[in-house]
């Protein structure tokens with residue numbers, strides 16, 4: 001993990017790029033500013049300020065731990081409505097650069113969010129056996145709405161990564177909240193679908209007998225295209241599509257009432273958050289799949305490949321050629337997606 005998070009150049013080069021991002025004017029011709037600049041929290045390292053909302057949960061705890069290990073993070077704000085002090089105390093003992101602060105309950109939400117560069121939201125209830133993600137809507141819609149109202153007020157320029165389910169509705173809710181507040185920037189709101197990619201890489205590698213690190217499967221709008229080029233039998237394609245689409249249910253059933261994916265989700269979330277931070281410091285060719293405001297299809301939101309950069313999303317890529325099997329899956333996915341998006345938009349309009 002350490003090796004992965006440090007990829008894209010030597011740590012000193014990355015620190016210089018962070019400083020250039022945070023203090024573009026001052027950095028001109030002044031490389032010593034890094035030592036004196038206030039981008040460094042007292043006793044900590046230079047980097048970005050990141051808030052995680054929902055830190056005491058199954059995802060929130062390992063996600064907080066992994067973000068504390070990320071060398072691009074200088075300040076880590078941990079927020080939850082319960083049990084924040086324990087998680088904060090525990091994580092704060094890790095001897096990595098980021099300075100950790102805990103925030104408990106709605107009265108501390110604004111302090112948790114003020115001046116953040118990136119906000120990650122895993123707050124909300126997970127599904128249990130027999131539930132769909134949409135069954136979580138009634139509770140999680142309100143949670144995401146409130147948290148996004150706080151973001152609009154306290155850090156309207158932050159990049160926002162939404163993990164809380166149903167993502168297909170919670171991202172449109174967030175967009176509506178930001179529109180109402182006059183702060184909406186579609187380049188900065190990203191639904192986290194990275195777990196689909198992580199699963200797809202793993203399952204495809206299993207079938208092909210490859211190392212998952214050599215596989216990169218873009219998962220778009222709920223279905224997969226394959227890279228590197230390879231071919232599957234129709235049975236293999238059907239098996240893989242179903243396994244990737246039902247990966248969440250596979251974990252919910254294995255956990256037998258104890259919730260849904262948490263550890264793989266935390267891993268996927270930190271991979272995605274790290275990509276957002278890499279984009280912010282100006283790394284090139286940071287391309288990931290995510291559920292975003294989109295014109296790729298007729299739907300207002302869609303998961304597809306995007307290029308991340310200094311402003312968040314720099315480019316949303318078109319789908320490219322799809323075969324008949326993928327076209328059928330895409331049409332089915334779009335119907336469900338349209339309903340989920342509309343549900344989120346109407347909720348936020350109330």
Ligand SMILES: NC(=O)c1ccc[n+]([C@@H]2O[C@H](COP(=O)([O-])OP(=O)(O)OC[C@H]3O[C@@H](n4cnc5c(N)ncnc54)[C@H](O)[C@@H]3O)[C@@H](O)[C@H]2O)c1
Pocket residue numbers: 053054055056057058059060079080081082122123124125126127136140143146147162163164165166167192193194195196259260261262265
């Ligand atoms: N996007 C994805 O691919 C993906 C994958 C897995 C899980 N999820 C979703 O992530 C969410 C969290 O899952 P989990 O397993 O960590 O659940 P969890 O119940 O273990 O943790 C949720 C945390 O959210 C906190 N919380 C509740 N209301 C809050 C509020 N108003 N403000 C701040 N925090 C609040 C809770 O106190 C708890 O600590 C669920 O909605 C789940 O469906 C998404």
Ligand SMILES: O=C(O)C[C@H](O)C(=O)O
Pocket residue numbers: 126127133165195247248249251252260261
């Ligand atoms: O399946 C769930 O409810 C959680 C998450 O969306 C997942 O895909 O694991």
